[in-house]
Amino acid sequence: xxxxxxPLLVSQPQxxxxxxxxxxxxxxxxxxxxxxxxxxxxxxxxxxxPTTGLLSKLPVSWIPYAQxxxxxxxxxxxxxxxxxxxxxxxxxxxxxxxxxxxxxxxxAGQLLVFNIILRGAACTWNDTVDQDFDRRVARCRHRPVAxxxxxxxxxxxxxxxxxxxxxxxxxxxxxxxxxxxHMLIAVVLFFIYALMKRITxxxxxxxxxxxxxxxxxxxxxxxxxxxxxxxxxxxxxxFSANVLWTITYDTIYAHQxxxxxxxxxxxxxxxxxxxxxxxxxxxxxxxxxxxxxVTGVSAxxxxxxxVGTVGGVAAAMGYYIWDVDLKRxxxxxxxxxxxxxxxxxxxxxxxxxxxxxxLVGR
Numbered sequence: 001x002x003x004x005x006x007p008l009l010v011s012q013p014q015x016x017x018x019x020x021x022x023x024x025x026x027x028x029x030x031x032x033x034x035x036x037x038x039x040x041x042x043x044x045x046x047x048x049x050p051t052t053g054l055l056s057k058l059p060v061s062w063i064p065y066a067q068x069x070x071x072x073x074x075x076x077x078x079x080x081x082x083x084x085x086x087x088x089x090x091x092x093x094x095x096x097x098x099x100x101x102x103x104x105x106x107x108a109g110q111l112l113v114f115n116i117i118l119r120g121a122a123c124t125w126n127d128t129v130d131q132d133f134d135r136r137v138a139r140c141r142h143r144p145v146a147x148x149x150x151x152x153x154x155x156x157x158x159x160x161x162x163x164x165x166x167x168x169x170x171x172x173x174x175x176x177x178x179x180x181x182h183m184l185i186a187v188v189l190f191f192i193y194a195l196m197k198r199i200t201x202x203x204x205x206x207x208x209x210x211x212x213x214x215x216x217x218x219x220x221x222x223x224x225x226x227x228x229x230x231x232x233x234x235x236x237x238x239f240s241a242n243v244l245w246t247i248t249y250d251t252i253y254a255h256q257x258x259x260x261x262x263x264x265x266x267x268x269x270x271x272x273x274x275x276x277x278x279x280x281x282x283x284x285x286x287x288x289x290x291x292x293x294v295t296g297v298s299a300x301x302x303x304x305x306x307v308g309t310v311g312g313v314a315a316a317m318g319y320y321i322w323d324v325d326l327k328r329x330x331x332x333x334x335x336x337x338x339x340x341x342x343x344x345x346x347x348x349x350x351x352x353x354x355x356x357x358x359l360v361g362r
Contacts, residue, residue, distance in 0.1 A: 040136050047142045047149075064144035065158060068127055069120030076123070078340035079249075080115040082347070083211050083242050084108075087218030089351035090238055094231045094299055095222055098359040107221065110173040117169060121162035122190040128155040129194050136264035137257050139329075163187070178220035186213040201272035204250045208243035215239045234298035241291035244284045245343065248317070251277060253336040256329040278321055285317040301354050309350025316342040 050056045055063050055072050070076050088108060092099050127134065127145050134146035144150040150158070170183060189210035196203035215238050219231075247269070254261070254270035255277065262271055273280045292310045295301075320339045325331035 041138055041141055044138060044141070047147050064149035067144050068124040068150065068155065068158060069116070069162075070123050071120075075337035075340065077115065077119055078337075078344065079211060079246070080119045080122075081112060082340055082344040083214035084111045084115060084218060085344070086238070086242065086347045086351065087215040088221070089348055089355060090215065090235075090295075091218045091222040091224055092355045093301065093305075093351060093358065094219070094234070095224055098355060099222060101359070110169075114166070114169050114173065117162055117166045118187070118190075121159055121166060121187075122194075124155055124159045124162065125191055126194040128152060128159065130197075133197075133264050133266050137260040137266070139257055139260070175221055176223055178223070179217050182213055182217040182220060186210040186217070189213065197267050199267070201267045202269060203267065204247045204254070204269045205243075207250055208246035211246045212239045212242035215242060231299055234295045237291045237294040237298065241288045241295065244288040244291070245317075248281045248284045248288070248321075249336060249339055249343075252281060252321075252324055252326065253332055255326045256332045277326055281321045285314075285321060288317065289314045296350075301350075302357060304353035304357060305350035307350065308353050309347055312346025312349050313343060316346045 049060065050063065050072070053072055055066055058066055066072065085108060088104060088111065092104055127143050130140075131143075131145040131152070134140035134143050140146060145152065145155050166187075170180070175183075187210075189206065193203060193206045193210065196206045200206075215235060219235060251269040251273070254268045257266075258270050258274060260266075261268060269280070270277060289310060292313055293306070296305045296310060316339070320335060320343065324335045
């Protein structure tokens with residue numbers, strides 16, 4: 001693998017920490033013979049090595065790879081992990097008999113580790129294929145492949161390495177064989193998603209599916225395949241609610257980069273619905289809440305689910321959409337982090353309450 005100071009362009013020096021010269025960036029289009037040393041943001045500061053936080057404790061050569069995995073940015077991990085927590089709680093509720101709480105906690109811990117690696121592989125692939133776009137987007141210009149800290153080849157090797165580790169963890173944690181096709185589908189969809197912003201204004205729709213695939217994965221993880229047919233409507237509704245949730249928050253999140261994305265040729269729903277995003281978000285959230293209600297009715301859940309999950313998600317999404325300021329990137333970025341806790345907590349509240357009620361009543 002490349003070290004932290006591996007340059008992207010051998011003919012041009014990369015800026016180092018504390019330097020006053022920004023790195024030089026290749027243009028995203030044109031033939032190999034064209035000049036690719038365009039600096040799109042000469043007025044912005046160059047990359048500097050982290051001096052605080054976890055990354056500052058790592059060896060210099062490890063830092064770019066930790067950045068590829070987004071180790072220093074936990075908000076994105078919530079996007080991966082919360083659907084698994086939701087799926088796990090739901091699977092516990094529809095099990096023929098309530099699973100042991102300790103076993104659920106152990107599996108939740110395993111899924112956390114699993115998702116750290118899954119997210120790392122997905123983000124590494126995304127940064128590798130998007131490197132030319134990233135150089136044209138101010139917020140993304142310092143990503144490791146875009147700035148030349150990791151070569152394209154090294155990034156691909158790192159992606160494959162993480163996928164190999166993901167398979168090892170899958171086997172080591174002893175997930176049932178029924179989980180394997182769901183995991184494979186999710187990985188393939190994450191890899192496809194990274195290419196979608198080139199060909200459609202709806203990449204967020206594609207992104208929603210691999211995240212939501214955590215729901216059937218967790219149903220299979222608790223060996224609930226024999227009851228899956230009985231709860232097919234409930235499971236599909238919960239799956240679809242998660243898809244709509246992802247579309248909503250990722251479209252709002254993308255408003256951070258909407259001006260740069262337009263110049264770079266990056267397609268997305270934030271650009272497509274630039275002036276009507278809150279209206280769209282409201283419609284999607286209403287659909288999300290309706291689907292959660294369908295889940296509760298189809299699965300025969302009690303009042304605690306409808307108050308906690310259905311009502312809680314409705315209130316949380318409403319406040320999120322009302323409060324976020326789409327014209328302020330910092331508001332979009334902050335809400336991307338915070339909404340996982342209020343919306344995710346609402347998702348979990350009703351499902352966890354339903355599980356506890358079943359546990360107490362068995």
